[in-house]
Amino acid sequence: MIRLRNGTVGLRFTILYAGVFLVSGIGLLSLTFLLAGEGRHSVPVDRQPTPLGGPDELHQHVRHLQEQLAEVNAQHSRQLLAGSLLALTVMAVVSVLAGRALARRVLRPLRTITAATRRITADDLHRRLSVSGPADEVKDLADTVDDLLGRLEASFAAQRRFVANASHELRTPLATMRASLDVAVAKPGVARQTLVLGDRLRTQLDLVDRLLDGLLVLARAQHGALTGAADVDLARLAARAVADRTGGIAAKRLNVTEDLRAGMVTPGDAALLSRMVENVVDNAVTHNEDDGFIRLETFREDTGVRLVVETGGRVLDQRDVDRIAQPFERLGEERTGSENGSGLGLSIVAAIAAAHGGRLELLARPRGGLRVSIALPSVPVPAEVGA
Template sequence: MIRLRDGSVGLRFTILYTGVFLMSGIGLLALTFLLAGGGGASAPAGRQPPAGGRLGEMHQQVRHLQEQLAEVNAQHSRQLLVGSLLALTVMAVVSVLVGRVLARRVLRPLRVITEATRRISADNLDQRLGVSGPADEVKDLADTIDGLLGRLEASFAAQRRFVANASHELRTPLATMRASVDVAVAKPGVAPQTLALGDRLRTQLDRVDQLLDGFLVLARARHGALAGAAEVDVARLVAQAVSDRSAGIAARRLSVTEDLRDGMPIRGDAALLSRMVGNVVDNAVVHNEEDGWIRVETFREGTEVRLVVQTGGRVLDQRDVDRLAQPFERLGVDRTGSENGSGLGLSIVAAIAAAHGGRLELLARPEGGLRVSIALPYVPVPAEVRS
C-alpha cells in the first residue's frame, strides 16, 4: 500500500474530500434536526380546565397524555441526534478511507509517469512514457514529457556527433603541423633557436592530441553504448597499468605497494576499463611528490569490486577534491608539479565507472594525500568455471 506523505497532493486531496463530506453531513444533520422540531415538543398552553367535574378530569387526562407525548418526542429527538452524530462519525472515518482510495486512483497515472521518468537517464533517452488513454490533462503532460525527451535525445546525439567529428577532423591539421615541424627541424644547418621552438611545438601538439583523445573517450563513456562487453579482471588491469608506467615511477623515485586479489571479475568494455585504470594510476604517478609513495589494492566488498589507489602528500581540502571528477578541474600546479595533465583524467574515470554501473569516490586523507576508490559491480564466476 502506498502511503500518502505529509504535504503530498494525495493527502491534500483526502483532506479536501473528507472536509467537504463532513460539512455536507453536518448541514444535513442540522436541517433534519430543525425539521424534526428542535429539541422536542412541549405541552401546548391553553385555558385552565374547570376545577371539578367530569370535564375537568378529561382535561387532566388530555394534559397528561400531551406531556407523555412531548417526553416521547424529546427522547426520540435525542436518540435521533445521538444516532445521527454516531453515523456522521462512522461516515467521517469511511470518507477518509474512501478519499484515500480515490486519491490513489486519481494520482495513479501521475505516479506511473514519475516512476517511468526516473528510469530514464542520459543513457536511455530513446525510451518514452507512451501513456495511453483519453485525451485529458494527464495524457497532455505525458506527451509533453515525451516531446522533451525527444528534444533532449536529439541534443545529446548532436553533441556526441560534434565532439567525435571535431576531434577526428582536428587530427588531420595536427598531423600536418607535426610533419611540418619535423621537416623544418630536420633540415641541415638549423639554428638552435629553431630546434628549441620545434621541441616546444611538438610538446604542445602532443598535449592537444591527448586532449582530443580524452574528449573522444569522455563522450563515448558518457553517452555511448558499451560495445563488446566481456568479463575483465581488475587486478590484471592494475598490474599491467603499473608495469607500463614503471619508467615514470622510477623517475620520480616512488615506492609502490600492491595488494591485488585475483578472481574478482567485472563485466564491461575492456578498452574503456583499461583506460579507467590507467588514468587512476597516471593520476597517482604524475600528481605525486618526489620520493613519495603509492598504495594500490583491489578487493571485494559485498556485491562490488573495489579498486583503491592512495597517495601521500600535503593535506587537501575535501571541497576542492570533490571537484576533481569534473572536466578541467585541478588542485593547482603546486600540487602536481607539472602541467602535462589535460584536466580530464578523473572525469573520464568517473564517466567510465558510471557507464559500467559503478561510481568514483575521492577522499582527502586526513594525514595528507588523496584516496581514489572505484566501485564496480561484481560478476560471480560459475562453480564449473572455478573448478
C-alpha cells in the same frame, strides 16, 4: 497516518474530499434534526371525551398528558442527537478513507510518470514513458515528457558526435604541423633559438594531441560505443599500469603497496577498461607528493568487483573532490589545463565506468590525499573456481 509519497498534493486531495463529504453530511443531519424538531412541536394533543368530574380534574389530566408528551419529546431529541453524532463520527472516518482512496486513484498515473521519469538518465534517453489511456490531461503530460526526452536525446547525440568528429578532424592538421615542424628543425644551419622554439611547439602539440585523444575516448564512453565484450581482469590491468610507470614512481620516491587479488574479472571493452585503470594510476602518480604512497586493492563485493587506489597528500575539501570528475576540472586550479594533463582524466574514468554499468566514487581522506574507488559488475565465478 495519511502520507502520500513525495509531496502534499495527495494529502490536499484527501482533505478536500473528506471536507466536502463532511460538510454535506453535517448539512443533511442538521436538516433532518431541524425537520424532526418542527414535527414534534406541531404534534396536536388528541381530544378525548371530557372525563367525569369537575374542571380541576380536567386541568390536572391535561397537564399530566402535556408532561408525558414533553418527556417523550425530550427523550426522542436525545436519541436523535446521539444517533446524529454517531453517524457523523462514522461519516468522518469513512470520508477520510474514501478521500484517501480517491486521491490515490487520481494520482496513480502521476506517480507512474514520476517513477518512470526518475529511472531515465542521460545514458538512456532513448527510453520513453509511453503512457496509454484516454486523451486527458495526464496523457498530454506524459506525451510532453516523451517529446522533451526525444529533444534531449537528439541534443546529447549531436553534442557527442560533434566532439568526436571535431577531435578526429583536428588530428590531420596536427599531424601536418608536427611533420612541418620536424622538417624545419631538421634542416642544417638552423639557429639554436629556432630549435628551442621547436621543442616548445612540439610539447604543446603533444599536449593538444593528448587532449584530443581524451575527448575521443570520453565521447566514445559517453556514447556507449563499446567495440566488444570481453572478460577483463582488473588486477592485471592495475599491475600492468603500475609497472609501466616505474619511472614516474621512482622520480617521486613513492611507496607502492599492492593487494591485487586475482580473479577480479568484469565484462566490457578491454581497451576502454585499460584506459580507465591507466588514468587512475596516472592520477595517483602525477598528483602525488614526493616520498608519498600509493595503495592499490581489488576485491569482490556482492555481485561486483572493485578497484581502490589511495594516495597521500594535503587534506582536500570533499566539495572540491566531488567536482573533479567533471571534464576540465582540477583541484586548486582556476584553469583546468596543466603541463602534465588535459583535465579529462577522472571524467574519462567516470564515463567508462558508467558505460560498463559501474560507478566512480571519490573520497577525500581525513589524513590527506584521495581515495578513488571504481565499482563494476563481475563475471559469475564457476563453482569449481570458488571452491
